[in-house]
Amino acid sequence: MNVLVSVKRVPLTGGKIVLTDDERAISTRHxxxxxxxxxxxxxxxxxxxxxxxxxxxTVLTLGPPEAEEQLRDMMALGIDRAVHLVTDxxxxxxxxxxxxxxxxxxxxEPDPYDLLLFGNESADAGNxxxxxxxxxxxxxxxxxxxxxxxxxxxQSVRLEQEVPGGRDVYVVPMPAVATVKEGLNLPRYPSxxxxxxxxxxxxxxxxxxxxxxxxxxxxxxxxPGAGKETEVLGNGADAAPAVVKVLDELGLL
Amino acid sequence: MILVFAERSDEELxxxxxxxxxxxxxxxxxxxxxxxxxxxxxxAWGTALAxxxxxxxxxxxxxxxxxxxNEVLAHVAAMLDLxxxxxxxSATSGDPLTLTRIRWGGSLLEEAQLHGSPAxxxxxxxxxxxxPAAESDVVExxxxxxxxxxxxxxxxxxxxxxxxxxxxxxVVSGGRGVGSAEGFAVIxxxxxxxxxxxxxxxxxxxxxWRPHTDQVGQTGTKISPSLYIACGISGATQHMAGCKGxxxxxxxxxxxxxxxxxxxxxxxxxxxxxxxxxxxxEIRKTRGxx
Ligand SMILES: Cc1cc2nc3c(=O)[nH]c(=O)nc-3n(C[C@H](O)[C@H](O)[C@H](O)COP(=O)(O)OP(=O)(O)OC[C@H]3O[C@@H](n4cnc5c(N)ncnc54)[C@H](O)[C@@H]3O)c2cc1C
Ligand SMILES: Nc1ncnc2c1ncn2[C@@H]1O[C@H](COP(=O)(O)O)[C@@H](O)[C@H]1O
Numbered sequence: 413m414n415v416l417v418s419v420k421r422v423p424l425t426g427g428k429i430v431l432t433d434d435e436r437a438i439s440t441r442h443x444x445x446x447x448x449x450x451x452x453x454x455x456x457x458x459x460x461x462x463x464x465x466x467x468x469x470t471v472l473t474l475g476p477p478e479a480e481e482q483l484r485d486m487m488a489l490g491i492d493r494a495v496h497l498v499t500d501x502x503x504x505x506x507x508x509x510x511x512x513x514x515x516x517x518x519x520x521e522p523d524p525y526d527l528l529l530f531g532n533e534s535a536d537a538g539n540x541x542x543x544x545x546x547x548x549x550x551x552x553x554x555x556x557x558x559x560x561x562x563x564x565x566x567q568s569v570r571l572e573q574e575v576p577g578g579r580d581v582y583v584v585p586m587p588a589v590a591t592v593k594e595g596l597n598l599p600r601y602p603s604x605x606x607x608x609x610x611x612x613x614x615x616x617x618x619x620x621x622x623x624x625x626x627x628x629x630x631x632x633x634x635x636p637g638a639g640k641e642t643e644v645l646g647n648g649a650d651a652a653p654a655v656v657k658v659l660d661e662l663g664l665l
Numbered sequence: 666m667i668l669v670f671a672e673r674s675d676e677e678l679x680x681x682x683x684x685x686x687x688x689x690x691x692x693x694x695x696x697x698x699x700x701x702x703x704x705x706x707x708x709a710w711g712t713a714l715a716x717x718x719x720x721x722x723x724x725x726x727x728x729x730x731x732x733x734x735n736e737v738l739a740h741v742a743a744m745l746d747l748x749x750x751x752x753x754x755s756a757t758s759g760d761p762l763t764l765t766r767i768r769w770g771g772s773l774l775e776e777a778q779l780h781g782s783p784a785x786x787x788x789x790x791x792x793x794x795x796x797p798a799a800e801s802d803v804v805e806x807x808x809x810x811x812x813x814x815x816x817x818x819x820x821x822x823x824x825x826x827x828x829x830x831x832x833x834x835x836v837v838s839g840g841r842g843v844g845s846a847e848g849f850a851v852i853x854x855x856x857x858x859x860x861x862x863x864x865x866x867x868x869x870x871x872x873x874w875r876p877h878t879d880q881v882g883q884t885g886t887k888i889s890p891s892l893y894i895a896c897g898i899s900g901a902t903q904h905m906a907g908c909k910g911x912x913x914x915x916x917x918x919x920x921x922x923x924x925x926x927x928x929x930x931x932x933x934x935x936x937x938x939x940x941x942x943x944x945x946x947e948i949r950k951t952r953g954x955x
Pocket of ligand 1: 423424425446447448449535839840841842843865866867868869880881882883884885886896897898899900901902903904907917918919920923935936937938
C-alpha cells in the first residue's frame with residue numbers, strides 16, 4: 413500500500429513567545445524547528461503500516477526551503493521519500509490555498525495513495541480543516557481525531573476516534589483520509605543509520621504559486637499575561653508546612 | 666441572518682457560540698441542530714448545514730469550538746469552497762469580516778480578515794460568556810438523509826479507573842524532572858492523599874514513563890482544576906496551553922529561572938524528590954493530629 417503523511421514546519425517555542433518587529437511571525441533567531449506531535453504520530457504510523465503491509469511511504473510539506481530539514485527528519489524515522497512544495501517564507505499560506513496545493517501535488521504523483529494521514533490540527537495555526545478540504549477535493553472519505561488505525565484485508569480501514577467515555581469506530585473503504593492525534597502510537601527516535609539513509613532519499617520539489625489568501629493574517633498578538641503575584645513558599649523540604657497551610661486554606665485537605 | 670450550529674455535545678460551548686453570534690450586530694439569529702437517528706456523520710451533517718445556509722441566505726455561520734463544531738464547519742467550508750476561521754475569540758461584521766482567533770492552543774492570538782460570504786467561524790472555548798437566555802433553547806432541527814456520509818459504526822466503551830484528568834478538581838503533574846517512570850511513585854502518593862488525578866508533560870510521555878492519556882497540554886488534555894501542582898516541569902508554552910484554566914498553580918522546581926514560575930501562584934524552590942514526600946508526610950501528620 414502507499415501512505416502519504418502531511419507535515420508542517422513550525423518553530424519550537426520555549427517558555428515564552430517573542431514576535432518579530434512587524435508582528436507577523438514568531439521571532440525564531442534562537443529557536444529550533446519541528447512538526448506537530450500529531451503529525452509525528454502520523455509519520456510513525458505510516459512507517460509501521462509499510463513495515464506490516466509492504467509498499468511505500470511519502471512525507472509531504474508545503475513550506476520554505478528550510479523545511480527540507482523536517483522532511484529529512486521524517487525520512488530518518490523510516491519514511492521512503494518526500495514531496496516538497498517550496499514557498500517563500502515571508503508569506504503565510506491560508507488553509508484553503510494549502511489544501512489546494514496539496515491536492516494538485518497528489519494528483520501529479522505517479523502512484524495513487526491508499527491512505528492519506530494528516531495531523532488533527534497544525535501546531536501553529538490550528539485551522540482544523542486542511543485534511544477535510546483535501547478529502548472533499550479528491551472525493552475521499554475522511555475521519556478526524558484518530559487514535560487507532562487497522563487496515564483490513566478487504567481494502568477497508570478501521571479508524572478509532574476517542575470520545576468522552578469511549579471510542580467511536582469508523583470503517584471506511586480505501587483510499588481514505590484520516591487526521592490523527594498524539595497518543596496514536598509512541599514514535600521511535602531516529603537512529604544514526606536512519607539519519608544517514610535519510611540524506612540519500614529522494615525529495616521531489618516544485619514551486620506552486622501562492623493565491624490571494626481568503627483568511628488573511630493581519631498581525632499576531634501576545635495574549636495578556638496573567639500578571640500573577642507569585643508567593644514563594646520556601647526552599648526544599650522545609651517548605652512542606654507552608655504548602656500544607658495553603659492546601660488547607662484552599663479547602664483541599 | 667446569522668446561523669448558529671447547535672452542536673450540543675457541550676451545552677456551555679453551544680451557548681458561548683450563541684452569545685458570540687448575538688454580539689455580531691444582526692438581530693436575526695437562528696440556532697439550527699441536526700436530527701439524525703442514525704447517529705453522527707460529519708459530512709452528512711455538513712451537507713445539511715450547507716443547505717440551510719444557502720436557503721436562509723445566512724451572512725455568518727457560527728459553530729461552537731468543539732471537535733464536532735470544528736469538524737462539521739470545515740465540511741461546510743470544503744463543500745462551499747469558502748474560507749473558515751476556527752477558534753475565534755471575537756469578530757466584527759463587515760466586508761471583509763475582521764476577527765481574532767487563537768493559535769498555538771491559545772498561547773498566541775492572530776488578527777485576521779476573512780474574505781468571503783457567508784463567513785464560517787467557530788468560537789474558541791471560554792473566550793466569551795455563555796448566553797443565559799431561555800430562548801437559546803429554541804433550535805430548529807434539520808433532518809438528514811439516513812444513507813449519506815461516513816458514519817460511526819460502533820461505540821467501544823472504556824472504563825477509566827480513578828479520577829479523570831479532564832474533570833479533576835486537583836491535578837498533580839510530573840515532568841522530565843521526575844527522572845523515571847518509578848520516580849512517579851512520589852507524585853502518585855501525593856495525588857492519592859489529595860484525591861487528585863496524576864498528569865504529566867510531553868517529555869514524560871515521549872520517554873514512555875506515562876501513557877499519553879496523562880499528558881497535559883496543547884496536544885494532550887486541557888484541564889481546569891482548582892489547583893494544579895506542577896513538579897519538575899519547565900513551563901513550555903505548549904504545556905501551559907493545557908493548564909491555563911487552572912484557578913491556582915503551584916510549581917516545584919530547583920531552577921528559580923524556570924518559566925513556569927512566571928505563571929505560578931505558589932512556588933517551592935527545590936528537588937521534587939525531597940519536597941513532594943515532605944508534603945505528603947506533612948499532610949499525614951496534619952490529618953493524624955485532627
Ligand atoms: C506543537 C507542540 C505541542 C506540544 N504539546 C505539548 C503538550 O501537550 N504537553 C506538554 O507538556 N508539552 C508539549 N510540547 C512539548 C513542550 O514544548 C516541552 O518540550 C515539554 O513540555 C517539556 O516538558 P518538561 O517541562 O517536563 O521538560 P523540560 O523542559 O526538560 O523541564 C524539566 C524541568 O524539570 C526541572 N527539574 C529537573 N530536576 C528536577 C528535580 N529533581 N525536581 C524538580 N524539578 C526538576 C528542571 O529545572 C526543568 O525546569 C509540545 C511541543 C510542540 C512543538
Ligand atoms: N503547510 C503545510 N504543509 C503540509 N501539511 C500541512 C500544512 N499545513 C497543514 N497541513 C496538514 O494539515 C493538518 C491540519 O492543519 P490545519 O488545518 O492548519 O489545522 C496538519 O496537521 C498537517 O498534516
